[in-house]
Amino acid sequence: MKKYSFVINDNQYTVLVKRVSDVNAKVEVNGIEYDVKIIKEKSEIKTPIIKENPVVVDAGSRSPMTDHPAGFDIKKPGNIVAPLPGLITKISVEVGDQVKTGQVVLIMEAMKMENEIQSTVSGEVTEIKVKPGDNVLEGDLLIKVGE
Secondary structure (H helix, E strand, C coil): CEEEEEEECCEEEEEEEEEECCCEEEEEECCEEEEEECCCCCCCCCCCCCCCCCCCCCCCCECCCCCCECCCCCCCCCEEECCCCEEEEEECCCCCCEECCCCEEEEEEECCEEEEEECCCCEEEEEECCCCCCEECCCCEEEEEEC
16 A cells, blocks of 8 residues: 655645556545546557668678678579578588589578578589678578589
């Protein structure tokens, strides 16, 4: 129980709050008990506005979010890219290995799950751009496979 003293229009009131729930309260004001209905006002939630500054990338520079050249095509069949942000935990191939479409080339942990990343084409592994322990972003180049 909480006890409060209020002065309203120069009159003092002693209020003892006996019980409170979301919709009502039982209070005692100067010795008289009252059941009080609580009406909640709708509060206005203000969502912050995030202002993004445009990123200008010229042809000779690198993208600020990744380590590939500007204009890099993640849809090129031999480019195996991160499908979502995560942590590289295991690489199953080496440069020079022959891989087949659908073969698991690395394991990455993302959203507390291990994800098997598969080759998108058959061919020879020409470049491995990551190592175990690397954090990657969605769209980062992981492995290049030449057809």
